Amino acid sequence: MSKTVVVGMSGGVDSSVAAYLLKKQGYQVIGVTMQIWQDEEETAKEQNAGCCGLSAVDDARRVAECLDIPYYVMNFKKEFKYHVTDYFIEEYLNGRTPNPCIACNRYVKWEALLKRSLDIGADYIATGHYARVLKLPNGRYTLAAAVTAAKDQTYALYNLTQEQLAHTLMPVGDYHKDEIRRIAREQHLPVAHKPDSQEICFVTDNNYAGFIDREAQDRVPGPGNFVMKDGTILGRHKGITHYTIGQRKGLNLALGHPVFVTQIRPGINEVVIGEEADVFSQKVLCDRPTYMAVEDIEEPMRVMAKIRYNHKGDSGIIGKMPNGKVLCTFDRPVRASAPGQSIVFYQDNHILGGGIIIR
Amino acid sequence: MIYLDNAATTATAPEAVEAMLPFMTDFYGNPSSIYSLGSKAKTAVNRARETIAGGIGAGMEEIYFTAGGTEADNWALAAAAEAYQEKGRHIITSKIEHHAILFTCEYLAGRGFEITYLDVDEDGLVNPRDVERAIRPDTILVSIMTANNEIGTLEPIAEIGEITKKNGILFHTDAVQAFGQIPLDVREMKVDMLSLSAHKVNGPKGIGCLYIRSGVKIGSFIHGGAQERNRRAGTENVPGIVGFAAAGKRAVELMEGKSRKISELRDYLIRRLEQEVPFCRLNGHRYKRLPNNINISFRFVEGESMLIMLDMKGICASGGSACTSGSLDPSHVLLAVGKNREEAGGALRLTLSEDNTKEELDFVVEEIKAIVKRLRDMSPLYEAIQKS
Numbered sequence: 001m002s003k004t005v006v007v008g009m010s011g012g013v014d015s016s017v018a019a020y021l022l023k024k025q026g027y028q029v030i031g032v033t034m035q036i037w038q039d040e041e042e043t044a045k046e047q048n049a050g051c052c053g054l055s056a057v058d059d060a061r062r063v064a065e066c067l068d069i070p071y072y073v074m075n076f077k078k079e080f081k082y083h084v085t086d087y088f089i090e091e092y093l094n095g096r097t098p099n100p101c102i103a104c105n106r107y108v109k110w111e112a113l114l115k116r117s118l119d120i121g122a123d124y125i126a127t128g129h130y131a132r133v134l135k136l137p138n139g140r141y142t143l144a145a146a147v148t149a150a151k152d153q154t155y156a157l158y159n160l161t162q163e164q165l166a167h168t169l170m171p172v173g174d175y176h177k178d179e180i181r182r183i184a185r186e187q188h189l190p191v192a193h194k195p196d197s198q199e200i201c202f203v204t205d206n207n208y209a210g211f212i213d214r215e216a217q218d219r220v221p222g223p224g225n226f227v228m229k230d231g232t233i234l235g236r237h238k239g240i241t242h243y244t245i246g247q248r249k250g251l252n253l254a255l256g257h258p259v260f261v262t263q264i265r266p267g268i269n270e271v272v273i274g275e276e277a278d279v280f281s282q283k284v285l286c287d288r289p290t291y292m293a294v295e296d297i298e299e300p301m302r303v304m305a306k307i308r309y310n311h312k313g314d315s316g317i318i319g320k321m322p323n324g325k326v327l328c329t330f331d332r333p334v335r336a337s338a339p340g341q342s343i344v345f346y347q348d349n350h351i352l353g354g355g356i357i358i359r
Numbered sequence: 360m361i362y363l364d365n366a367a368t369t370a371t372a373p374e375a376v377e378a379m380l381p382f383m384t385d386f387y388g389n390p391s392s393i394y395s396l397g398s399k400a401k402t403a404v405n406r407a408r409e410t411i412a413g414g415i416g417a418g419m420e421e422i423y424f425t426a427g428g429t430e431a432d433n434w435a436l437a438a439a440a441e442a443y444q445e446k447g448r449h450i451i452t453s454k455i456e457h458h459a460i461l462f463t464c465e466y467l468a469g470r471g472f473e474i475t476y477l478d479v480d481e482d483g484l485v486n487p488r489d490v491e492r493a494i495r496p497d498t499i500l501v502s503i504m505t506a507n508n509e510i511g512t513l514e515p516i517a518e519i520g521e522i523t524k525k526n527g528i529l530f531h532t533d534a535v536q537a538f539g540q541i542p543l544d545v546r547e548m549k550v551d552m553l554s555l556s557a558h559k560v561n562g563p564k565g566i567g568c569l570y571i572r573s574g575v576k577i578g579s580f581i582h583g584g585a586q587e588r589n590r591r592a593g594t595e596n597v598p599g600i601v602g603f604a605a606a607g608k609r610a611v612e613l614m615e616g617k618s619r620k621i622s623e624l625r626d627y628l629i630r631r632l633e634q635e636v637p638f639c640r641l642n643g644h645r646y647k648r649l650p651n652n653i654n655i656s657f658r659f660v661e662g663e664s665m666l667i668m669l670d671m672k673g674i675c676a677s678g679g680s681a682c683t684s685g686s687l688d689p690s691h692v693l694l695a696v697g698k699n700r701e702e703a704g705g706a707l708r709l710t711l712s713e714d715n716t717k718e719e720l721d722f723v724v725e726e727i728k729a730i731v732k733r734l735r736d737m738s739p740l741y742e743a744i745q746k747s
Binding site: 075120 | 663664667670671688734737
């Protein structure tokens with residue numbers, strides 16, 4: 001009896017081809033789009049590039065019809081609000097920089113969607129992520145970077161559990177991005193020419209501060225002081241939700257040379273400004289570490305670490321601290337390590353583990 | 360396939376299809392045209408109007424064809440509000456109305472009207488005394504549905520009509536689900552306006568009507584040509600209208616026997632599920648109920664998963680109403696009768712047709728039992744309850 005896989009279909013090219021590949025490999029494929037965003041009129045205004053809005057459902061449905069697979073829309077609005085958008089807003093209100101995609105993957109796709117998929121009788125879920133599920137000699141599952149390195153999406157998947165990975169298929173990671181588009185064209189999938197979506201799915205105009213203003217309203221902190229590290233006031237900032245570590249643009253500080261955001265102090269509503277050199281750090285501390293390739297780290301280990309999605313990665317040594325936190329000492333200072341972001345450790349091109357940056 | 364979602368839509372009856380086809384291919388004239396091909400179409404439309412009117416005890420000049428029940432609901436509320444706004448800006452409706460009523464009310468609220476949404480009891484019944492208490496000097500319209508589409512409860516329309524008549528207030532009812540299942544007579548119901556939809560009674564989709572009592576003066580909703588005596592513009596959907604009439608006539612003729620048979624099947628299904636599946640509850644009034652409606656909440660079960668698994672076995676059912684993009688939000692009707700989100704999430708609506716057999720229902724009961732068992736076995740919440 002062939003195995004059944006639920007493919008999370010966003011209406012984009014990658015997940016559409018993922019569904020095709022799995023069907024070709026002999027799986028019983030069920031296409032599912034997650035309905036996640038609250039206000040459908042808002043998402044209808046997007047230019048058809050966003051994920052999981054009404055037009056995404058239409059696109060995914062057409063692809064499912066083309067592939068002759070059953071298709072359902074599943075409602076995860078509650079889970080998405082709780083784990084992703086509420087989390088996103090809270091982090092910004094607290095002066096941190098969240099990564100909502102990591103939260104969505106861990107709690108909505110691989111928890112809520114996985115559970116519902118297993119409930120209805122599926123054996124696996126699959127997505128169009130550029131990553132490869134790998135089983136290591138030590139028996140543990142991990143994610144290996146995709147063949148198309150530039151498109152590798154393993155960073156946002158670092159905290160998936162062993163149980164979750166055991167039920168995951170990622171067919172697209174074995175292919176180059178160009179091949180995926182070619183397959184879509186050859187199979188006459190309706191979305192073959194659809195552009196990739198680049199923005200966060202629920203903030204399609206990229207205006208995070210505007211989104212937070214609308215959702216959090218009175219709770220959004222107002223203007224405060226730009227300060228130097230020693231507390232010297234340099235000017236006024238618009239509100240901490242408008243800034244992130246390493247930011248240079250939009251500060252409106254005429255100091256004669258480029259300056260950057262080096263720290264956000266939410267308690268006293270200050271944004272700290274420094275020179276370029278101040279934006280770099282050699283040591284990055286994280287907590288709530290999770291591990292994939294190993295169960296835990298006993299000794300210091302040499303790894304390649306990424307401190308944000310589009311960071312190419314730098315080498316360093318990680319070691320566990322007495323309080324359970326993990327310290328990464330980079331060989332060379334890295335730029336703009338932002339509290340709230342995740343640091344992900346790689347070894348031999350697959351994920352070792354990672355954690356949430358505190359400093 | 361076993362189709363148990365007749366509240367969502369129904370198969371178009373062969374009689375209706377047969378009646379419609381000639382008006383697409385042979386008698387395709389525009390009813391407004393002077394030549395005989397046009398007047399043939401016009402005659403057919405008027406004959407259909409007469410038939411529909413007869414089905415609800417109305418005069419044919421009181422029937423206005425629309426593109427469905429939703430348009431009729433929108434028209435009734437928006438036009439009544441506009442026509443009577445000098446007299447007052449207060450509208451009374453219930454919390455369990457169809458979204459076509461609720462969202463039109465929301466729209467009107469945005470335009471300065473005040474809406475009172477009456478609570479219902481745990482069976483979904485509106486209390487006529489509540490209607491009376493809610494009436495104010497500035498109330499201009501009451502809209503209460505004849506039968507609820509989700510839980511099947513039949514509302515006390517005649518009693519409410521008595522109250523609105525006494526107070527000189529317009530009374531509209533959405534009878535979309537009730538038509539063809541229970542007898543309707545607009546004089547007995549004392550309604551001023553009533554909405555109907557063809558595709559709920561084995562007619563085609565895209566056609567319905569609004570009954571407007573003679574003497575009630577409300578404006579148009581759709582503007583343009585002079586069709587429907589200048590009250591609803593747009594070239595008449597002749598095939599649709601003819602199909603609607605054929606279906607409506609058939610529904611009213613078969614109603615007594617059909618409702619008796621379906622009620623028995625309904626009660627059989629309810630009885631079996633209540634007796635054989637633990638932790639389940641009937642939603643809606645047990646007796647004041649549409650003949651075709653079963654709505655049961657299964658605790659510790661995710662409704663969406665249940666529907667998908669039923670679909671995998673060829674069984675068509677629903678959880679709440681069908682009008683979202685394909686997935687379910689907790690039903691506002693179930694929340695209004697006091698269910699919490701979890702209970703609302705595990706609700707299953709099965710609505711019968713005269714084609715369903717007892718054998719089919721036996722199969723469905725066994726499948727439901729298996730699905731509920733499987734989902735509960737995988738539910739950590741159920742496990743916890745079992746342990747305690």
